Amino acid sequence: MQGKFITFEGPEGGGKSTHAKELADALRAEGKTVLETREPGGTRLAELIRGLVREEREDPPVTRSEVLLFLASRAQVVANAIRPALARGEWVVCDRFSDSTFAYQGYGRGIDVALLKDLNEFATEGLKPDLTILLDVPPDVSRARLAERQCATATSADRIESAGELFHRRLRDGFLELARQEPSRFVVIDSSGPREEVSRGVMKAVDRIR
Numbered sequence: 001m002q003g004k005f006i007t008f009e010g011p012e013g014g015g016k017s018t019h020a021k022e023l024a025d026a027l028r029a030e031g032k033t034v035l036e037t038r039e040p041g042g043t044r045l046a047e048l049i050r051g052l053v054r055e056e057r058e059d060p061p062v063t064r065s066e067v068l069l070f071l072a073s074r075a076q077v078v079a080n081a082i083r084p085a086l087a088r089g090e091w092v093v094c095d096r097f098s099d100s101t102f103a104y105q106g107y108g109r110g111i112d113v114a115l116l117k118d119l120n121e122f123a124t125e126g127l128k129p130d131l132t133i134l135l136d137v138p139p140d141v142s143r144a145r146l147a148e149r150q151c152a153t154a155t156s157a158d159r160i161e162s163a164g165e166l167f168h169r170r171l172r173d174g175f176l177e178l179a180r181q182e183p184s185r186f187v188v189i190d191s192s193g194p195r196e197e198v199s200r201g202v203m204k205a206v207d208r209i210r
């Protein structure tokens with residue numbers, strides 16, 4: 001039997017990494033085999049690409065090459081990790097996927113979303129998640145959580161995190177628009193509330209595809 005593919009999406013600090021990990025652990029506790037992965041990244045070559053797109057550099061990628069780098073990373077993780085796991089009947093939980101490209105490079109940076117969808121189709125050979133959980137937070141919550149995390153881990157914002165306020169607002173609205181367009185794939189959860197409540201929402205969303 002083909003496995004199930006779940007992605008977490010949404011603005012920074014929404015809790016994607018937190019809840020992806022928690023869900024993967026909960027599914028494992030039920031006896032399922034789970035591939036937990038993230039984007040960009042998830043294979044050795046894809047992790048190298050992750051470094052390239054996130055680091056501050058003198059010659060940052062122009063928007064078009066940013067798109068292609070993200071898609072190159074996605075093509076690798078789909079072909080070499082996600083599809084093989086699904087074929088083995090495993091569950092796959094991925095921290096960000098195609099919708100992040102549509103939100104960041106499309107709604108955020110202004111590239112035609114229809115074009116991005118075509119390019120993405122090429123990179124993924126049409127693979128779509130069975131369920132996408134959009135953890136929605138307003139920009140002020142997003143900013144506060146990022147600041148807290150940077151303080152706790154003594155790190156600074158990466159190249160994309162440090163983009164301006166307007167960008168972050170377009171990003172959030174873009175994610176919500178994507179969810180409106182595909183209500184059968186998306187579940188939107190308000191992630192500004194308490195963590196336990198968000199966890200319950202995640203488990204309820206997953207029940208939809210069991």
Ligand SMILES: Nc1ncnc2c1ncn2[C@@H]1O[C@H](COP(=O)(O)OP(=O)(O)OP(=O)(O)O)[C@@H](O)[C@H]1O
Binds near residue numbers: 019194
């Ligand atoms: N519901 C919540 N209430 C309060 N704090 C939360 C909640 N969910 C997550 N956090 C905290 O917010 C911070 C960001 O969470 P996390 O790293 O999981 O977000 P993310 O969506 O993966 O962010 P990024 O896009 O930057 O990777 C963490 O410190 C986490 O503990």
Ligand SMILES: [Mg+2]
Binds near residue numbers: 016017018095
């Ligand atoms: Mg994260």
